[in-house]
Amino acid sequence: MIGKLLTTRLGSFPLLCQTSDSHMKVPLMTHAARIGVLTVSDRASRGEYEDLGGPAICEYLTETLTSPWTPEYRIVSDDRHLIAQELQRMADDLGCCLVVTTGGTGPAVRDVTPEATEDVCEKMMPGFGELMRKVSLEKVPTAILSRQTAGIRGKTLIVNLPGQPKAIRECLGAVMPAIPYCIDLLEGPRLETDPAKCTGFRPKQK
């Protein structure tokens, strides 16, 4: 399913998607921005559960981004060390300008995605979590249970999203307008968005 979604946008670059715990094999495109999509779920990582979060993120990005990009997709279990390791790999080795996680942001004992994110980030971006909780709170009072955060590792912006596909769309939609300019400030690739879907905002440069 992800393969289909992505080929829509990526045109002649067919994507091989594996829903097991291994990342998508994508042909390297010189000017394409790499974007990590990390699903954090014990059940999905064991194949007991179809990952819906990762595809929902890819679908949203495919609809919204008009500049070329390639996904780096992987599923890991709710293990703080493994999540941190994967975030590090996507940022440092794969050179992703953006990594979006889904899952593991709640209060349960296995929910450790925000901690793993903090482990690998040099600076935290509290405004992302605040805005996403505010937007979710308009839908459900349990939005305050989401501990999702965002931060910067080197030149990579890492953003946590909730696990539910519907909540992913709401949360990613809320913060997306600020992401292209954030990537600019991190000296990453220029991301362009479809104004009909999302107005990527860039203040006038000083």
Add this chain to the structure above:
Amino acid sequence: MIGKLLTTRLGSFPLLCQTSDSHMKVPLMTHAARIGVLTVSDRASRGEYEDLGGPAICEYLTETLTSPWTPEYRIVSDDRHLIAQELQRMADDLGCCLVVTTGGTGPAVRDVTPEATEDVCEKMMPGFGELMRKVSLEKVPTAILSRQTAGIRGKTLIVNLPGQPKAIRECLGAVMPAIPYCIDLLEGPRLETDPAKCTGFRPKQK
């Protein structure tokens, strides 16, 4: 006064309440959820000041919870180590599923409840503080001075509330709809709320 309030709800279980620094002696009820109520105040702990915060929390919970519960009530001084110790005791030794504190969240030098809470929690829940400040901000611009937070220790949710009874009611009322589901996720007892007072919200289970 607390004794009276609590017997209203607890019916045949008379509660002995001591307003000095010692916890309430409550008969153990097998299925009752234990809820810690911790007043943090130098003056109240020395008996110079009648604690109004603890009774206000008990009153709110008595009105709102329809499932059986027993309070574990104690007053401590504004001492980071003592607060942390008491939170730990309520969570680990008494098995409270929820501990609610009042007082010590401001900017003054003796206000250290949020730090003590962080000291004992494995994970923080920033959404609680954000929402409580937002709600208080509609009443007073000084709401931003409240540093109240929430977090998880083991299977216990710890929530800081301000010191003023009126603000307690506003803040606890704002976050209460999310608490029963949070306790579910922590595998604690099932809390039920009076829909006329507060709609405890539980998303459909996956």
Add this chain to the structure above:
Amino acid sequence: MIGKLLTTRLGSFPLLCQTSDSHMKVPLMTHAARIGVLTVSDRASRGEYEDLGGPAICEYLTETLTSPWTPEYRIVSDDRHLIAQELQRMADDLGCCLVVTTGGTGPAVRDVTPEATEDVCEKMMPGFGELMRKVSLEKVPTAILSRQTAGIRGKTLIVNLPGQPKAIRECLGAVMPAIPYCIDLLEGPRLETDPAKCTGFRPKQK
């Protein structure tokens, strides 16, 4: 320009303002509150860029405060250690009741003002950043990229503001109503504000 602005309010106390990296030489006024104004900018500290942030803060405070105050103004580069050192000096050596910073709160690699602020503070005040981002978000979606925070060091309140003069006014205007009471709680000087500009709010004392 700062000199001019400040003399308007300070009347017979002419201020010598140096826009290079050295603090303003101000005659000591016995009852005047000292307020630190710290511009954080690589370019402004090298004199390549005229500092607009510091003067914007002074202009706002001059318009708003009716009680006597003297500024302690300095420009430093985006260096975490230097910023921390200067915050410390303004708090500990100069006895400022309030220090307001401008600049260095974004996601770029050189933006480290919030980290330097945390380095020197004993307690953080999350409500300030939350409210300032909320207010800025009504103007620009990139407001969530601002990592500005506030905290307490000893008897000093430290507040980070963004770098743009227009955003400074919006953000400082949003939190100013809570600042005089915060300084009261820190046992600092009594700040009075012009009710036509800002209603400094003081809850009734217990």
